Amino acid sequence: xxxxxxxxxxxxxxxxxxxxxxxxxxxxxxxxxxxxxxxxxxxxxxxxxxxxxxxxxxxxxxxxxxxxxxxxxxxxxxxxxxxxxxxxxxxxxxxxxxxxxxxxxxxxxxxxxxxxxxxxxxxxxxxxxxxxxxxxxxxxxxxxxxxxxxxxxxxxxxxxxxxxxxxxxxxxxxxxxxxxxxxxxxxxxxxxxxxxxxxxxxxxxxxxxxxxxxxxxxxxxxxxxxxxxxxxxxxxxxxxxxxxxxx
Numbered sequence: 001x002x003x004x005x006x007x008x009x010x011x012x013x014x015x016x017x018x019x020x021x022x023x024x025x026x027x028x029x030x031x032x033x034x035x036x037x038x039x040x041x042x043x044x045x046x047x048x049x050x051x052x053x054x055x056x057x058x059x060x061x062x063x064x065x066x067x068x069x070x071x072x073x074x075x076x077x078x079x080x081x082x083x084x085x086x087x088x089x090x091x092x093x094x095x096x097x098x099x100x101x102x103x104x105x106x107x108x109x110x111x112x113x114x115x116x117x118x119x120x121x122x123x124x125x126x127x128x129x130x131x132x133x134x135x136x137x138x139x140x141x142x143x144x145x146x147x148x149x150x151x152x153x154x155x156x157x158x159x160x161x162x163x164x165x166x167x168x169x170x171x172x173x174x175x176x177x178x179x180x181x182x183x184x185x186x187x188x189x190x191x192x193x194x195x196x197x198x199x200x201x202x203x204x205x206x207x208x209x210x211x212x213x214x215x216x217x218x219x220x221x222x223x224x225x226x227x228x229x230x231x232x233x234x235x236x237x238x239x240x241x242x243x244x245x246x247x
Contacts, residue, residue: 001064006059007060008058009058009059010022011056012056021215029190030190031191031205032208033207033208034192035196035209042194046192062080082152083149083165084148094134095135100154102150117154125184157189159189164194208225210234212230
């Protein structure tokens with residue numbers, strides 16, 4: 001049984017279709033990539049999956065259960081958790097306090113699939129151990145993005161939706177984020193990762209979804225994505241196929 005199965009997911013706003021009839025599956029243990037140009041529907045899809053945005057039609061099956069009508073907190077308690085492009089930590093709390101808030105409220109009342117990670121483990125995974133006493137507003141952009149992930153990890157996710165955690169980072173910081181995601185995956189957490197920094201994303205995934213104008217344009221491995229004419233025209237903007245490198 002797939003961890004996540006999306007069936008014909010559609011979202012319309014006053015006659016404008018933001019997402020149209022999108023279907024895909026995510027097996028347990030996978031890191032699945034999601035790419036597409038601006039306005040393709042990536043953030044809409046994430047919002048639909050986490051429950052932040054109500055769907056127009058279609059179904060979302062999580063662990064075989066239809067969660068399409070569940071509110072965000074119930075999905076979080078079930079282990080389906082989203083991070084956000086704009087880090088939403090508590091600026092006046094320390095890094096450690098931010099994580100403890102997530103652990104207190106994100107885990108409360110849930111049917112846990114495993115014991116939550118300890119605060120120390122979360123800070124180690126996200127490279128924030130040496131910043132645990134700093135306030136959220138004292139962190140760099142890279143630090144705030146890692147804190148966003150740390151707060152999500154505190155809820156003991158089974159499936160983590162990472163929304164552009166690499167945006168705006170320099171090459172060294174990108175390498176750190178790739179390592180962080182690999183450490184998260186090694187803890188048995190499945191991931192759906194959307195990024196514009198495709199070079200770094202392709203170091204993490206073997207399979208990718210490509211959205212364009214709210215439709216699923218492509219689903220397959222990254223080598224095929226780098227050679228698919230429709231993907232190249234819609235997203236990569238290349239006239240000739242170029243296979244992405246895989247670390």
